[in-house]
Amino acid sequence: MKIKKFLSVLLIAMVAVGVFMLPASAAVKDTTRDVSLTIYALEAKDGSEVTVDVNVTGEKATLADVKPIEGAVFALYKVDEGETSTSVPKDVTPLKTDPTGNDGSVKIVISADQQGRYLVVEDTAPEGTIGKTIPFLVDLPLTNPDGTDFLYDVFAYPKQPVKETPTDLPDPKVSKLVSGDEGKTWGEEANIEAFSGKRAYWKVTGEIPATVGEFDIYEIGDILDNRLIPPADTEVKASIDGTQLPENSYTVTVSGQKITINFDVKTLALYKNKKVDVIFPTAIDLKAKNAIGVKIENIATLTFSKLSGGSNYGDTDSDTDTEPKNPDTDTDNEPNTDTDVKKTKSTISTNIVRVWTGSIEGFKHDKDNKPISGAEFTLYSDKDCKTSVGKSTSDKNGVFTFTGLLDGTYYMKETKTPDGYQENNTVIEIKIDGKTEPVKKIDVLNIPKSNLPLTGGAGTVGISLIGIGIALAGVIIVIVTLKAYKKSRYALA
Numbered sequence: 001m002k003i004k005k006f007l008s009v010l011l012i013a014m015v016a017v018g019v020f021m022l023p024a025s026a027a028v029k030d031t032t033r034d035v036s037l038t039i040y041a042l043e044a045k046d047g048s049e050v051t052v053d054v055n056v057t058g059e060k061a062t063l064a065d066v067k068p069i070e071g072a073v074f075a076l077y078k079v080d081e082g083e084t085s086t087s088v089p090k091d092v093t094p095l096k097t098d099p100t101g102n103d104g105s106v107k108i109v110i111s112a113d114q115q116g117r118y119l120v121v122e123d124t125a126p127e128g129t130i131g132k133t134i135p136f137l138v139d140l141p142l143t144n145p146d147g148t149d150f151l152y153d154v155f156a157y158p159k160q161p162v163k164e165t166p167t168d169l170p171d172p173k174v175s176k177l178v179s180g181d182e183g184k185t186w187g188e189e190a191n192i193e194a195f196s197g198k199r200a201y202w203k204v205t206g207e208i209p210a211t212v213g214e215f216d217i218y219e220i221g222d223i224l225d226n227r228l229i230p231p232a233d234t235e236v237k238a239s240i241d242g243t244q245l246p247e248n249s250y251t252v253t254v255s256g257q258k259i260t261i262n263f264d265v266k267t268l269a270l271y272k273n274k275k276v277d278v279i280f281p282t283a284i285d286l287k288a289k290n291a292i293g294v295k296i297e298n299i300a301t302l303t304f305s306k307l308s309g310g311s312n313y314g315d316t317d318s319d320t321d322t323e324p325k326n327p328d329t330d331t332d333n334e335p336n337t338d339t340d341v342k343k344t345k346s347t348i349s350t351n352i353v354r355v356w357t358g359s360i361e362g363f364k365h366d367k368d369n370k371p372i373s374g375a376e377f378t379l380y381s382d383k384d385c386k387t388s389v390g391k392s393t394s395d396k397n398g399v400f401t402f403t404g405l406l407d408g409t410y411y412m413k414e415t416k417t418p419d420g421y422q423e424n425n426t427v428i429e430i431k432i433d434g435k436t437e438p439v440k441k442i443d444v445l446n447i448p449k450s451n452l453p454l455t456g457g458a459g460t461v462g463i464s465l466i467g468i469g470i471a472l473a474g475v476i477i478v479i480v481t482l483k484a485y486k487k488s489r490y491a492l493a
Helices: 002-020 265-271 459-492
Strands: 035-040 073-079 105-110 116-124 136-140 153-156 158-160 174-179 189-191 200-207 218-223 237-240 250-255 258-263 275-284 296-298 300-308 342-349 353-356 358-365 376-380 388-393 399-405 408-416 428-432 439-445
Touching: 035 116, 035 136, 073 105, 116 158, 136 153, 174 189, 174 300, 174 353, 200 218, 200 300, 258 265, 258 275, 358 408, 358 428, 388 399, 388 408, 399 408, 428 439
Parallel strands: 035 153, 189 353, 358 439
Antiparallel strands: 035 105, 073 116, 116 136, 174 200, 200 275, 218 258, 218 300, 237 275, 250 258, 296 353, 300 342, 358 399, 376 388, 376 408, 408 428
8 A cells, every 4th residue: 555655656746747847849948037936735635645736737727626725835945957856955955935825825936047946845834734745846947838938937736635624513512500409409490598598509511522622712601690699700610520620721700790711722622522511609689679589590601613614724714705815925816715614703502591599478467458567477397386497577568578498388377466466376388389489478367456355254244244233233222222211101100
């Protein structure tokens, strides 16, 4: 295989040498003219060995369906007229070209007194190319294909393969989850016990593509809802496979409600085809409007540069453009057709995740629905009302609340009754389910105390009966007295 490859390269070189040095049969060389050599560095279509284009006539060719290579530098070594070797000669100082432009071309002018045979060697190969072009010999000036004249403006089209990259690479995926138990379990929704200072933990996961090392940017961002209290920048951590990345491999910026994590793509290139996790906590601002009993939504984003266009060699434009002529690098009158690989900046979003904290909203009132203030309620986590969760007192509007609650079953009873109202010792069972009713509303009725107690004891009724009894006794005494008086009068008569 190696012998075959060697013979193939040798044959191409011999063709190049032979054609570039055809003798002129009818023309006379003008030794007073300067000679130019324009080199077009091009991508090899087959991506195999470095080659010299079949067009070795020295005339300008019309390029079609080829991609230029920018940044290639060539060295020209002047050799003897009869030289056929493509080995770099010793003790010869070369003439170096400028780097090829975005159309792949570069032009060098040879003064009249330096006409002769030159060995052309690629001195600097651009990043992303494979190997270098085959060295070739060229006479300056060069006889035309018919051998009837000389070409004083010579064109060469060396080719070389580049590293292949799939066209239109798929976007890396990014997702987000939330945890209400400090990362023990993850899901798209979480309920937290915010009143006791518990926080939600968020995890943004981004795919690391195989080409990430050639990205200009890989950035995870999150703009938090105003009802969420952002973390400190030191609380934002990035890891891969559970191992935390070095802090100098990414930069965290927390500005207001915006969190930005910018990664070093060279570090991520060490973990290509894996996933990076960014985890950070947030608290729910219990003082914010509509923060309690409401599902707070959140999404994150991944911003990255994406390769497309057929190879990973080329510029970083976002589109394929027809650009105006650059007088510094262009040597012909044709516009530049930029068809190299592109790096486009893209931003994609995660799925929606939600966090909430439950609440109980009570209304204390009388039988006429009049608000009652000053009633104290205690919330318990057990049916026996031994483990208190918190206390709340009804305000002037009769409203009392318990906020920042986990989903579950609670038990509430009145532990302090306002003056003028009967005590209510009823234990109320309350269930909170954030998926259906994160705010549980309840009514509590109290009855004012009456002048006629319904319980035992004399009270005002007893007193009234005694008064009636005394009055009746008085009437009887009067009647008995009158009768006795009448009898005494009759007896005296």
